[in-house]
Amino acid sequence: MFATQPKCNTGAPVTKTIRLICCxxxxxxxxxPSLSQARSLPEGAKAPVERPKILVLDAYxxxxxxxxxxxxxxxxxxxxxxxxxxxxxxxxxxxxxxPTSDYRISIVNLLRHKLADKRVEIVITNGALATEFMxxxxxxxFPDATVLALxxxxxxxxxxxxxxVMNIPWQVDxxxxxxxxxxxxxxxRQVFVVTGANDRILPFLDEAKEAFGSRExxxxxxxxxKMTHEEMLQRVASLPKNTIVIYSPFFSDSTGRTFVPAEVxxxxxxxxxxxxxxxxxxxxxxxxxxxxxLRTEDVGENAVKIALDYLSGQLKLTEPVTTxxxxxxxxFDWRELTRWKxxxxxxxxxxxxxxxxxxxxxxxxxxxxxxxxxFLFLTAxxxxxxxxxxxxxxxxxxxxESKERFRLLVENAPDAIFVRNKECxxxxxxxxxxxxxxxSAEDLLGTPIIERYHLKSRGEILKRMTLLNEERKAAPLTQxxxxxxxxxxxxxxxxxxxxxxxxxxxxxxxMRNITDRVEEEKRRQHLEEQLHQAQKIESIGQLAxxxxxxxxxxLSVIIGRTELAQMRIHKPESLHNDxxxxxxxxxxxxxxxxxxxxxxxxxxxxxxxxxxxETVESMLTMLKQLLGENxxxxxxxxxxxxxxxxxxxxxxxxxxNLCINxxxxxxxxxxMTIETDRVSFDQAYCHDHAGFIPGDYVMLAVSDNGCGMxxxxxxxxxxxxxxxxxxGNGTGLGxxxxxxxxxxxxxxxxxxxxxxxxxxxxxxxxxxxxxxxEECEAVGGELLKGQGETVLVxxxxxxxxTLIEEMLSDFGYKVLTANSPSEALDLASAxxxxxxxxxxxxxxxxxxxxxxxxxxxxxxxxxKCLYMSGYTANVIAHHGVLDKGIHFIQKPFSxxxxxxxxxxxxxxxx
Numbered sequence: 085m086f087a088t089q090p091k092c093n094t095g096a097p098v099t100k101t102i103r104l105i106c107c108x109x110x111x112x113x114x115x116x117p118s119l120s121q122a123r124s125l126p127e128g129a130k131a132p133v134e135r136p137k138i139l140v141l142d143a144y145x146x147x148x149x150x151x152x153x154x155x156x157x158x159x160x161x162x163x164x165x166x167x168x169x170x171x172x173x174x175x176x177x178x179x180x181x182x183p184t185s186d187y188r189i190s191i192v193n194l195l196r197h198k199l200a201d202k203r204v205e206i207v208i209t210n211g212a213l214a215t216e217f218m219x220x221x222x223x224x225x226f227p228d229a230t231v232l233a234l235x236x237x238x239x240x241x242x243x244x245x246x247x248x249v250m251n252i253p254w255q256v257d258x259x260x261x262x263x264x265x266x267x268x269x270x271x272x273r274q275v276f277v278v279t280g281a282n283d284r285i286l287p288f289l290d291e292a293k294e295a296f297g298s299r300e301x302x303x304x305x306x307x308x309x310k311m312t313h314e315e316m317l318q319r320v321a322s323l324p325k326n327t328i329v330i331y332s333p334f335f336s337d338s339t340g341r342t343f344v345p346a347e348v349x350x351x352x353x354x355x356x357x358x359x360x361x362x363x364x365x366x367x368x369x370x371x372x373x374x375x376x377x378l379r380t381e382d383v384g385e386n387a388v389k390i391a392l393d394y395l396s397g398q399l400k401l402t403e404p405v406t407t408x409x410x411x412x413x414x415x416f417d418w419r420e421l422t423r424w425k426x427x428x429x430x431x432x433x434x435x436x437x438x439x440x441x442x443x444x445x446x447x448x449x450x451x452x453x454x455x456x457x458x459f460l461f462l463t464a465x466x467x468x469x470x471x472x473x474x475x476x477x478x479x480x481x482x483x484x485e486s487k488e489r490f491r492l493l494v495e496n497a498p499d500a501i502f503v504r505n506k507e508c509x510x511x512x513x514x515x516x517x518x519x520x521x522x523x524s525a526e527d528l529l530g531t532p533i534i535e536r537y538h539l540k541s542r543g544e545i546l547k548r549m550t551l552l553n554e555e556r557k558a559a560p561l562t563q564x565x566x567x568x569x570x571x572x573x574x575x576x577x578x579x580x581x582x583x584x585x586x587x588x589x590x591x592x593x594x595m596r597n598i599t600d601r602v603e604e605e606k607r608r609q610h611l612e613e614q615l616h617q618a619q620k621i622e623s624i625g626q627l628a629x630x631x632x633x634x635x636x637x638x639l640s641v642i643i644g645r646t647e648l649a650q651m652r653i654h655k656p657e658s659l660h661n662d663x664x665x666x667x668x669x670x671x672x673x674x675x676x677x678x679x680x681x682x683x684x685x686x687x688x689x690x691x692x693x694x695x696x697x698e699t700v701e702s703m704l705t706m707l708k709q710l711l712g713e714n715x716x717x718x719x720x721x722x723x724x725x726x727x728x729x730x731x732x733x734x735x736x737x738x739x740x741n742l743c744i745n746x747x748x749x750x751x752x753x754x755x756m757t758i759e760t761d762r763v764s765f766d767q768a769y770c771h772d773h774a775g776f777i778p779g780d781y782v783m784l785a786v787s788d789n790g791c792g793m794x795x796x797x798x799x800x801x802x803x804x805x806x807x808x809x810x811x812g813n814g815t816g817l818g819x820x821x822x823x824x825x826x827x828x829x830x831x832x833x834x835x836x837x838x839x840x841x842x843x844x845x846x847x848x849x850x851x852x853x854x855x856x857x858e859e860c861e862a863v864g865g866e867l868l869k870g871q872g873e874t875v876l877v878x879x880x881x882x883x884x885x886t887l888i889e890e891m892l893s894d895f896g897y898k899v900l901t902a903n904s905p906s907e908a909l910d911l912a913s914a915x916x917x918x919x920x921x922x923x924x925x926x927x928x929x930x931x932x933x934x935x936x937x938x939x940x941x942x943x944x945x946x947x948k949c950l951y952m953s954g955y956t957a958n959v960i961a962h963h964g965v966l967d968k969g970i971h972f973i974q975k976p977f978s979x980x981x982x983x984x985x986x987x988x989x990x991x992x993x994x
Contacts, residue, residue: 157384749790
């Protein structure tokens with residue numbers, strides 16, 4: 085397996101013939117034993133007994149050299165004994181990279197399924213992880229199988245309770261390798277051992293230390309188990325003279341990282357200034373000198389021999405675990421022996437040498453082949469000389485024709501090509517004349533090239549001319565601005581190479597018009613800037629939603645406690661007024677959080693199909709009061725408007741915020757216009773307008789003739805907390821909320837404004853195309869009492885839980901409280917009477933409110949549910965839109981709203 089055979093490259097027909105002959109003999113060799121066996125069976129004889137099934141559990145994935153070598157040995161030995169593919173199963177478990185229990189369970193189920201109808205009698209475990217797997221799962225999977233473990237020495241294998249275990253350790257021979265190394269390098273004073281310290285490598289480290297123990301004192305031993313990979317390589321590179329390196333089977337560094345062993349061997353041999361020896365056959369040929377090597381294929385073959393001897397009764401086991409020895413053989417790499425000048429020293433008689441110098445033919449076959457080819461070539465050349473005169477004339481004709489083709493190719497090339505001699509034009513093709521705006525070559529020939537470049541590009545062009553003229557180097561591709569004869573500026577890219585044209589040193593220039601591409605690049609950069617702005621607004625929205633969530637919880641306590649205090653005191657009047665001020669401040673704070681949630685697109689909405697004209701008209705009276713008498717409000721609706729799906733309260737917020745901004749932009753007397761229209765955008769229009777999406781839309785425009793805005797202000801108006809108003813006159817959330825609402829409904833918004841020319845906001849909402857259902861008006865305003873129903877409240881915030889309990893008691897309900905989902909499940913299970921209503925927070929530890937409701941309704945099918953939250957995370961909604969049939973109240977809420985929502989959730993008409 086170590087000798088390299090020369091490869092022959094024969095003709096395709098010969099190769100096909102050889103392949104057919106080989107296939108025929110292979111088929112015949114496979115067929116003959118069957119025919120012979122059929123002839124040898126006497127009439128009426130029984131069929132052969134079914135062979136035992138052998139399973140190989142490989143701990144590693146496919147492709148690793150060491151376990152693959154063992155598996156090859158197993159398969160080769162079994163094939164020699166007459167076992168077929170149907171008798172042997174190899175399963176690569178890949179346990180090292182996937183150590184999870186779920187993965188182990190899936191492996192168990194897979195093996196049980198695949199081998200359900202197989203009678204497995206021998207299980208060969210390749211590696212410690214496979215052996216551990218068999219120790220845990222083997223009794224259940226293969227209760228009648230005998231285990232044969234191929235693992236490292238000193239490793240504790242299967243539990244003694246698991247009987248019939250044989251262990252064939254692929255035990256390396258560090259002492260033998262050291263003896264081989266010292267025979268070649270007797271002046272050695274230090275040994276550096278490359279090894280590791282994780283659980284899989286420690287047995288080899290212990291084995292090496294035990295093997296080298298008798299040499300301590302005579303030699304200085306150093307181990308790499310406490311080094312990182314980089315430190316180990318640095319140490320190998322800096323080892324002193326009279327040092328050898330021994331590579332243990334595997335390597336892991338002090339940080340716990342493991343490496344592909346073969347790659348580490350190559351790296352060690354590359355940096356080592358000392359000879360390197362190893363203990364495994366796989367590393368021979370990678371740069372090591374040699375050693376007493378463990379041949380992994382022998383381990384597999386030995387395992388099969390022992391297993392079959394046991395099955396046939398030739399081998400008897402006297403102990404639960406029986407260990408068998410492994411053999412080693414000495415091998416060297418001739419290239420490394422030569423490198424370290426020890427190829428003349430005696431070596432063990434049975435040692436194997438790879439890469440030995442070839443025979444005389446192998447050594448000189450290339451010169452011989454070259455000589456033969458040269459002879460054939462000279463013979464062919466002699467024949468060719470007889471035809472030379474005849475071909476010369478043909479070549480001359482072809483050269484003239486080729487020159488003409490080249491001239492036509494250059495003159496008609498699509499890119500501009502011209503020649504520069506002494507900094508002037510000396511040749512231009514047709515494309516160059518068109519590019520520079522010339523009618524004929526006479527317009528440009530002899531004129532300075534630099535005149536055809538814009539002033540801002542001339543400095544770079546002069547540098548390129550110096551590179552071409554003085555250094556005679558090619559000028560790389562570059563962009564510049566050229567001037568046509570009429571002065572028109574064009575963007576070009578060009579490259580040039582030095583040439584000799586008509587006996588004069590010059591340059592050949594290739595040029596292309598890229599004006600359209602430059603314009604497209606500018607447009608793309610503009611679109612990227614718009615995208616970055618949208619991403620910035622989106623990220624700030626995530627922060628705003630999170631703040632509003634915690635803020636709403638605290639506001640719930642403030643508002644609820646204030647309302648309870650106002651209800652429970654009747655005097656003095658001054659204290660009641662103070663509480664009223666606290667309540668108003670908390671309600672204002674609640675409105676701010678609603679704006680934050682709208683901006684972040686995290687608030688829950690209950691959209692309805694609306695006629696936008698009717699919605700706006702219902703607000704006109706309020707808007708006129710909001711604007712004042714000095715502003716003329718003009719309403720221009722479009723008849724036959726398409727319906728839209730929108731939460732009416734959000735439309736109120738949009739109009740109110742836009743009107744307030746318009747009012748503040750008008751210094752004294754002014755005019756504001758609200759109009760609606762139907763708009764359709766096609767694909768071509770949207771391609772030229774970033775943010776637009778093809779489709780039908782309802783447009784709502786709010787315009788004013790106020791002070792307007794400059795571009796710097798326009799770029800920031802939708803950013804949260806940005807405001808141009810004075811301190812205390814604005815939160816900076818109004819337009820951010822408008823932006824959030826429009827985006828939540830898959831719409832978009834455009835703003836047109838100029839300083840001193842007023843501002844126009846145009847909002848585009850998608851046309852509703854579904855079936856329009858009748859909507860019921862919700863009635864509220866008065867506190868609604870309960871009728872003694874039992875209500876279970878689940879809230880992980882203790883202060884809110886206490887507040888809701890007091891409110892519900894005041895409303896006349898029987899209240900059960902739990903501060904976690906698990907406590908709620910236990911409470912509902914223990915409660916014998918009916919629970920009419922569950923009031924639960926949406927986002928909680930352990931499980932969310934919707935999952936909790938589903939589990940409770942298994943025991944109480946008639947249980948109704950009212951969800952509450954300041955931030956729902958789309959548990960009961962999709963993209964902020966409330967699911968059908970879901971009852972929800974937004975934190976913080978007032979006592980009246982809370983009582984109304986409870987009655988609705990219980991199924992009463994509130």
